[in-house]
Each structure stands twice: as structure tokens, then as C-alpha cells.
Amino acid sequence: MIKERSVTQKNGRKYRNQDNLGYLYVLPAVLMLTVFACIPLVMAVLRSFRDYNTGDWVGLSNFDYIFKAPVFLQSFGNVIGMAVVGVALQLFLSFLLAQLVKKSTRGFSGALKVIVYLPSLVSSVIVSIIYHLLTNHRGGLFANLMIIADLDPIVFGVDGIWPYVSIIVSDLWLGLGGSTLIMLAGMLSIPREYYEAAAIDGAGVFRVIFNITMPNLKNTFIFLLSTQLTGKLQMLDLPLMITGGGPANKTLTPVLYLYRLFNDGSGAPRNVSIAGSLIILVVIATLNSLAFFFLQSKKSEDA
């Protein structure tokens, strides 16, 4: 903080009591976040205990409803599976890509950074349209390739694990750029001397990766893990656009389920979806802190 009380201006006036001006600067943001984040959150908590139409206090019955909805629990299973596989792949691949960018010659590393990030601009609707073009089982690229090779075309949106693969791969295509750039920045901030010392000791490629690169990327890994996990557990757009939650709710995610339940109008009371959204809040907060603590304690053991 600047020691402004000691600063005397040329005209002899002193900078005094200007600190209270700070309130003015933060006011718009505080106001907006209060109206559009804090109030809705408080309302969500209150409404989850009330009936949507009458406003009567109904205790825990909204939570009871959502926990008894088999589809909701199933959707949690789906999203946890997709998130675990997706986050693991995202971390692993962005680590490899960042290594590649680092080791490539100047021109190529520049091109790689830009091209890998490019898909991040594409909206999920457009992703689903491109996906359709590639995977449609009647006349899509992959189906045509399989027909040419005289194989039975896979129906990507339905068969076996392919619906999951479709969502995870689309998500990777969209998101790898960002995590690669963050991983790369982490790698570049590791002092060169560490690598030079390792080279003198004659350490091999894998030893360098496991003993120097990875431990020094601890904070980057924690950051990516928690942001990626938070993001993927809230997956909505991609399942909605690509598989529509199907087949037979196999790729339905909790947020997609709640979004549908809320818009449905006819079926469940609306406050049930609000109660459900608070469960997601608790799950995400818990998992985030678990991931954080796990990595932290693991580090201190190593040290």
C-alpha cells in the first residue's frame, strides 16, 4: 500500500483521507454482485424449503423429492464418471502439449499455442453441428469411412461408450488450449538451473519430468484440477447439444436435469430444482476442498 500520508504535493496540500474514496470504486461491483449473485443465492436457500406456488414452508420435502428422483442420482453418477475421466485426460494431455510447445522450435511453438487455443472460440452449438457432420451414422464422415472399409457404422450418439466419448472428446477439443497455456506458463516459470543441474547429473528424460517438472508444477496442477473439476461437474451445454442427455439418460448431467425440470412447468414443483441446485453447490464445494487438501497433504509428505 502506498504511503500517501507522507507524500506532500507540490502545492503543499497533503494526500489525506483519500482512502475512503475506495468505497466509491468498489461500489458498482459490490452492488451488482449483491443483486445478481448474493440475493439469488439467499433466495435459493429460502425457496428450497418452500412451496413454489403457495410460498408455504414445506420443510425438507423438496430435498426429499429430488433425492428420491432416481434420474437425479443417476445423473450424478454420469457426471462424476465423465468429469473424472475428462479432468484426468485434460491434465495429462495439456501436460504433454505444453511439453511439446516448450520443446518445439520457435515458429512451431508459436503456431501450436495459437492453433490449440483456437477451438476455445467455438460455441457449443457449433461444436454440436460439426459433431453431427462427422459422426452422423447416415452419411457422416466416420460412418462413410466405415462403410468404405465394409464395417458396420457406429451410431456415436447411442452405441456403448460412444456417447460418453463424444462428449469428453468435444470438451477436450474446446478446453485443451486454455489448460495447455496455463500448464506452459507453469513450466516456463521453473528456473533453468534445475534442468541444467539435472543434465550435469545425467538424469534421463523421465527422471527430469518426475523429479523436476512435476513437483514444481504443484500449484498449476491444483489450480487446473479445481477449476476443471468445478467446470465439468456443472456440464450442461455439451450434453444438451450433443446427445440431449440420451440414450436413456446415460449422459444426463445434474445441471441439465435441473434445467429441464425447472423449464418443464408441468411436472415437479419448481423449487425442487432449486433445492437440487443447492446440492450441486455443496458437492462442488466439498470436492474442491477435498482435491485441494489431498494435493496439499501429499506434497507435505513428499517434502
Added chain:
Amino acid sequence: MKGFCTHYKKKIKEAVYIVIAVLVIALFLFPLIWSLPYSLKDGREVFKMSEVGGSISWFPEKPCWDNFQEVFKVDVNGGRFLNALLSTFVVASCNCFFSILINMLAAYGFARFNFKFKNVIFTYLLFFMFVPGIAIQLTSIKVVSELNMINTIFVLFVPGMANSYSIFFFRQYFLNIPDSVEEAAMLDGASRLKILISIFVPLSVTPMIIIGVGAFLGSWNSYIWPTLVITENEGTLTQVSQILYMLKSVNSHDYGVVIASCIIAMIPPLILFFIFQKKLVEGIAISGLK
């Protein structure tokens, strides 16, 4: 001899990296490049099925440039494509401008002033970084309708303008600017606002681009929020993603037009990206270093 060997090894290593880099670039670009010619295909030609041992026709037999005109003629529930492009552009630009303004002002307040309860207020704002969107989105609908914002253009960008993460990001950047930079200006009697504009803004081009482009893209690509809060006025306030989604569901027989509309919708983000490419790539990287 040994020197020659290691030199040779190094060359091979370099070549291997180049090959992998080219493969990765091809893999990431493939979906986009592959789709391009489909925008010129006639409806029946898009999902043409191949035969056993046959071939795949990537390019259209006869380029159907009409697809790009057809895009502007379609009318989905009163929403027209050109209209959607314009209104989404206005929404995204407003979101971009006000996101930078509001979050930068707040970050400046937190980084350079020493008022009472500063840390309490800052923690309060940061808390919302960890609240998942769905937990506030559903009740936000009630809030915006109480404010009479439903079915107006404001509902599309006002609720998302202030953002904890952006404030945090700007603040980190400001904290790294040494105090000595502004001391001279203070001695000259410059006001705090003047110091922000003449010293902090020029030094913070990178975070401004990250937050600004992020906000623009967020609005440009948003689909869920508009469907929740635009129930009337669909003719003027329908957003690009909504039109694309509806086109996709309605027009499965004429997919060339759908691809053409996607290409047009990609132009503004691509222009932004190529203008600010260098700063973006460098700035996203910093966002992970706290």
C-alpha cells in the same frame, strides 16, 4: 566423431518434434477445416452415404453459394439471422465494455486504497467465485423479473457484468505495479481517477484484453441464459446461438445452410482472436499463476 553423433541425434530429435507438432496442429484444425466446404453443399449432398470400397466427396459437386443468402432469409419463430447478429453484437460489446469498467474500478479500489472492512468486502466478493452458476441462475430469473428486465436487452448482459474472478485477476495485476510509478503523479497533484486512467490503464492492456474478449465471447456464445429470460420480443432479441440451435433442429434436411450460418457466426470471434492473439495467448497463461 562423438560430436557428430550428438549433432545428428539432436537433428533427429528436432525432426520428431516437428512431425508431432504438425500432427497436433492438423488434429486440432481438422474439424473446422473439414466443415468449411459443406457450407457450399446442396441439402441432399451433405449426408451423402458412401458405398463399400467407394470414396468420400469432400468438395461440393457444384458450389451452392445460395446457402449464404438463404441464411439471411430463414425465419425461426420470428427471429431472423441478421437481426440476431446485430443484437448479439450489441449485447456482447456492452458486456465487454462494462465488464472491463466495473471490474477494473473495483480492482483499483482493492489494490490501492486502504478503507475500513476492505478485506471483508473483498472476501465477500471472492466467495461468489466458488458458487456454481446453476445455484443462482434459477432464482436470478425472479430477481430480473422484479427489476422489470425480462424481455429487455439489459437482461442479457447486466447480471453478468460484475465478476469476482475478473476483479481478482485485475487486482493481481495492479498489485504487481510498483508504487513508485504513481508517486510522481501524486506529487503533481493528479487525482486518483486520473492516475487510474493515465497510469494503470496503459499498463494493464493484457488483463483488459483477457477480460474483454472473455466477456464478448461469453455473450456471443451464450445459449441457456437467453432462453430463460427472453420469452417475448423474440424477433429482436433472439441471440445467435438460439438461431443456430433452432436452425439445427429445424433444418436437418438442408445442412449446408446450417454450416453456412455457423461460418458467419464465427467471423466476429475470429476477428477478435486474430487482432489480440498474441496478448490473449500470453495473458491466459498468466491467469493460472497466482
